[in-house]
Each structure stands twice: as structure tokens, then as C-alpha cells.
Amino acid sequence: MNNTDLVLKIENLTKIYKLGKKNVTPLANLDLDVKQGEFVSVMGPSGSGKTTLLNIIGCIDRASEGRVFLNGTDITSFSESNLYKIRRDNIGFVFQSFNLLPYLNAMENVELAMELSGKFAGQRKARALELLSLVGLGGRELHRPARLSQGEQQRVAIARALANDPAVILADEPTGNLDVANKDEIIRLLLELNVKQGTTIIMVTHDEQVAAQTHRLLYLQGGKIVKDKQQKINVGILS
Amino acid sequence: MLATLSMVARSLARKKNRTIIIIVALTFALTLITVLPSSINARQSLTQRALDSLIFSADLLKDQVTLSATEIECSYPITTTLSMSKGSSLLEDGTLIDIVLQDTMSASLSANIASLTDVVDVVPMRIEWRTESQLYNIYGIDINNDVFQKNPSILPSNITAGRNLQAGDRGVVVIDEFLAKNAMPDGKFETQEEYEANIAEWQAKEYVFNVGDSFEVLGRKFTVIGIEGDALNYRTNGVTMSLEDLQSITSNTGRVSSLKVFVNDADNVNSVVARIKALDSELVVSSGFTQLNTVQPLQDQVASLIVVAQNNLNHVRNIGLAEIGVSIVAVVSVILFMMLYSVRERTREIGTLKALGASTSRVLCQFMLEGILLSVVAVVIAIAVSVFVLPQLSSLILPVPIQEGVALAWDANGVMYLGRTTVGSMPFLSGEAPRVIDASLGVGWLLLSFGLAVVLGALGSLYPALKAARTKPAEAMRYE
16 A cells, blocks of 8 residues: 555455355445545445444454555454454544443543553553543543533543544444534534544444534445545534 | 552442452352361361370379289278269269268278288378369378378379478368369458459469468368379379368368278289278278279270271361362352353443453453452451451361260279260360360461462453453444
């Protein structure tokens, strides 16, 4: 792969599951390039392969065929036991149901990602404080998830995803569990990260309004990209 | 590692009630594991000590009987009545009796025996069994007769403090060590107030009665001139004084209950016994020879007791080992099932950890640490429980090895034998009966027990932790 501003390059990606005696193909010969700093939303009906695509990019699932380059590294060549390093150092996950550890407070949840990558306690603490402040949770660092609103919990999850300066943030329906006010806040936060910090984001969503606020909209159907549309970001909402 | 440990601790703290129940169960099993081996050892050493003492005592008895081969003791038959009172004697068949020595021996009988050929000396004696406040025997010996100097065995032996009785002694006593340690000081304090103020300090002394103290016998005060150590003779638990003093305080002037006859040669003992019986057929006459015949059966009894004790000990050890085995299985099972449940319950959490970049070994380590931490907390409590309540636990969880002890006893004819008693829990002959198992925990064993808990915690959590570590993140994230 020669194009150095590509964060992600997918060539001929196919994923085949065995479901009983039948083969199911959620992704078939899919090609995709994502540039550094792009905010890509992925839409499509249920079973179109959105989450499978995200899982393969995020190294929590394996491709059946094809190659996936992340920052120039072919992640399909990695063994299962070494994939955790790619996840740890290159990927930031944001889940629909936040997936915060309930017995850790906001700061410790953010620190956890850095602890796994071997950062020292002092370094972790400073970075966690900085990130929680960035997502607007300064002063609520010691609150456990149960004492935070759903919007706040998703902010902690975003701060956690940013902790190790990943090459790409993969967000699987990050607004799916949120009310309208919180949904707008989270999209505004993701846009801000993308615009101001140049963070590359790939986001799966069912919400057209949310998808409309990203640089690029991919529409998946039958395991293929059937629509790839460039969009203009409304930076006005960031002020 | 520290951060992981903190995470593990908080994960356990989150499910507080479950964690407490698991720790209580583990503590129970680990307490058994901690206590049982030292309990078994303590019983083993206690049994050994008791058996050693038994063998020593039997040998001593044999020596003593051999030494007294030229002595003959004469008395009228003991009359016995059934009794349940404190201080009564316990016969081999378990019957409690009061023993009364007849004291109708005449002075002329003593003179007739003294005149027999081969008889060297005759010493009149009086023996009283007292049960008023506590059991002790009073021995009155005719110490005006200089024969006791030639035959010291009729006087207390093994004087450990002060001196022995001597000719002309009046108003003095020799008391045995047990009595010196345990007698209630009836005659020591003049008033109730003085008694209450001083009793605690008095009982804390090594000997409550020492040489020079006043010792009250049947209302009369005597001065203690000597303490008799454990000599395994029939004066055990007794007070010895001059015959005149004993006759005086019991208002039995001139009355004796037995005669000690000394013969010039052991070969003539049987002939003298026959001639004494010819003088008065009602007399019970026992000689050292008669007692010598009882030594072999007595040694056989000792040998059989050793076998019984060893069998009992093996039985106790087997029960202990079985209890340890069950406890080990219990600890591993409790941790295994609790951790399996926890892994299942936290599948999404495992998926999240893996998605964040946790390695297989990191997840393995976290879940194994949970099992080990539970076990370690439980063993720390178990050790504290074991140290503070060990004696109670010890006798609760292991059966007492021997229900019957043994003690020296005499039959109606004054012949010694080893009788059984339920007083102590182990065989003993004299001295203090070991009622409480003295099990002490060594630091070494406590450390071993701690290490064992770590190993069992690791063993119990290994499979669940492997299951967690091998979870595929994509599947875990889909888990509801």
C-alpha cells in the first residue's frame, strides 16, 4: 500500500459464517479506503454486514478472504494471539451500550485502556484527566457509571477510546441508546474530535440525521457497498 | 499488577453478599485444613507422652515391688459399701465404693507376729481415708520404732522439699506434691475476709502448701515439714504423720489398721505368711512376693494399652486426613463454581476487556487472581480463628483418642493392678490428667496453610480463568 494518507485500506474482503449446514456471507468482495481524518458513517439494513465490517476492522473478528491494512499494516496476517496488540494500540471502540466496567469510576475506566498498554500510573492519571475534561466531564472523574447519565457514560467511553491515541475510532451505533438531547451532544463531540483533532472515525448508525453529519456515508447491502457518498460537514454546530 | 489486583478486589466488592458467603464457606474449610494437622500431631505427642509415662511407671512399680520382697502387710479385710460420693474409689468394673479399714487389731497379735522365727520387725500403722472436703489419705506410722530407719520404704520416699519424718516427731506432717498443689487452704486463713482477699494469690503459687505452712487435718493444725514427690507408692495423695498423732486426732488411741512385717530373707516370706495366717485366719496377708506375681499381667496390660492407643491414634489420624481431603475438595469446588458463574455473568465485560486490548494472559491472570484473593482472605481469617479458638476447635473436630484412662488401683486384698478410669482422656498414671489437647500452631504450618490456600485458589480458578481468556471478543460482545 503506497498511499500514505490512508488509515484503512480494505481489499476484496469476504466474511463467511457457517450457520448449520449453510454458509452465510455477510461481507462479499468488499473494497474500501478511508483517509486520515475522515468521519465515515456506515448505514444499511439489518444483516447487511455493518457490524461484521466494524468487527473485522477492529480485529475482534477475522476475515475469511481479502486483506485489511490498518496504517499500512496487514492485520489479516496477524495470528489470533497477537491481534490484541493491534486492538490496544490502533483501535478505539465506542459501543452502543457503553460497556463501561461498573466497579471502576470514570477515570479508572479511561485509565484501564492505558494500563493494558503498559503506561505508568502517573502518565495514565494525567491523560485520563485531560480526556475527561475534553469530553466535558471535568469534575465527575470519580463517579462510577451508575451515577452518570447515559450521555455521560458514552462520553466516558469516548474518552476511553481516545486514551491510546488510536489510528481510528470505531463507533457501533454510539447514539442508539441515547435520547435526542444526548444524541446531539455525542455527535457534536465526535465531530469536534474529528474536526479539531483530526481523529478518524468510522461509525455504524441507523439514524439518517446522525449519518448526515459525517464526511462520508457508506451504504451497505448484501455485504457490498452499494453507495459511497461524500457529504459536507456542518461545522456550525461546533461553536 | 497492582492495578489488576485493585480491579479484582473492586470486582469482588461489587458483589458484596455473594463474596461474603463464599469467604465464609472457604474460611470454614480452610480452618479445618489449618487446625487438623496440628491437632493430629498434638494428639500423637500427647499419646506418646502418656504411654512413656505409663511404661516408666510400670517399670518403677516392678522395681518397687522387687525391693519390698521381704515385706509383709497384714490387715483385716477392707469393708466396702456402694457409694456415689466424691472421693469414692472406682473399681475395675466401674463400681464406686467407700472403703473402710478395720482397726480392731490387738496388741497381742502384733507381739505374736513379732515373735515368729525369721520376723525381724513389726511396725504398726493406721490408715484413714478422708473424704470431708477432698479426698486424701492419712497414714499414721509408728516412728518411735527405730525399725523405719532400717526400712525406709515405710516412710514417704522422694522428699522434694523439707525433710522426712523422724523419731520423736509430733504435730508435723509430710504431704504429697499433689495435695501441696491442690489442697484447699482450710487452715490457712483465719477469717472469711482474709480468705477472699488472699485466695487468688494463694492459688497462683506453685505450691499452695509449702514447708513450714500450717496444714489442718481433722480440725487440728499440723506443720508441714516435707513435701513428697511423685513416687508411685500407695501413699499417693496423702498425709503422713506419727501413729500417735493420727490415733489422737481420730480418738482411736491404741488402735491400728495394719502391721508391716519385715522378714530376714525373701525366701522365708511365704513361710512367714503361712504362719501369720495360722495365727489369725481372718487376716489379709500380702507380701512383696504376691505383688511380684502381679507385675507380669500388669506389663501385659501396658503392652495391650499401647496397641489400643496406637490403633485409636491411627483412627483419629485417618478421620483427620479424610476431613482435610474433603476440605480441600470443598475449597477447590466452591472457587471453581463461583468463578464459572462469574465468568458467565461477565461475558460482556470479558469481551470489552479484549476489545480494549487485554491479552489472553491478562484476562487469565485477572480471573485467577480473583479466585486466589478469595482464598487468601479466607485463609487469613481461618488462621486468626485457628490461633484464637484452637483448643475448642481441636476437641470439636477430632474425636478424643482414648475415652478411658488408667490408674493404679488395689483390690480388696491390697493387690495392685492397673484399673481403668474415665477421669482423663488419655492413659496416665499420676500427676495431671491431660484434659485439653494442647495443640499449638507453628509459624511454619501457618505459612504452609497460607501457601496451600494460594494453590487451592489458583487450582479452583484455573479452568474458569482459561474459559474467560479463550473467549472470542466478537462472541462475547454479542452475549446478552
